[in-house]
Amino acid sequence: MSDYKLEDEFISRTEKNLRAIEKLSREGESVYEVTQLINSLLGLLVYPRENFFDEIPEITRETMIKQGWPLPDEEISQIQNLRDLVKNMRNAVAHINIEFSANKNEIEGIRFKNYDIHDEGRKKPLWIGVYKLEPLKKFVNMLLARISKNKPLR
Known part of the structure; x- marks a missing residue:
């Protein structure tokens, strides 16, 4: 299996796990949604970043707002586009x-x-x-949708 397919599969499985935890939570089960959200960020931002980061579009901040992307409250600096946001979040998650x-x-x-x-x-x-x-959940869902557009998931 090539790295490309492995990354696609990993992202697909990350999404499946996230959906399973969300479903269990809606059904009243005691699950750790935030833990799964962080695990999902690891699977979406850190693991595949090296090979497909350049494929994340540079959607401008203004376009992101128009498209409904939730932006973080920024205390220092300001992202200019989706790729900047993903890069900054990736580095934060990867380096704890x-x-x-x-x-x-x-x-x-x-x-x-x-x-x-x-x-x-x-x-x-x-x-x-x-x-x-x-x-943050909405951001993850929108990023999943964007990644799926760039690389079809199985």
């Missing part, structure tokens, strides 16, 4: 630069941080974006 915001025991949102590769002490983030859970 994420923080959870919670109300009591419920996670409400996630802060993503991207640092310069030479900032070993992680003192000066290049970008910080914060997503509440529902907008």
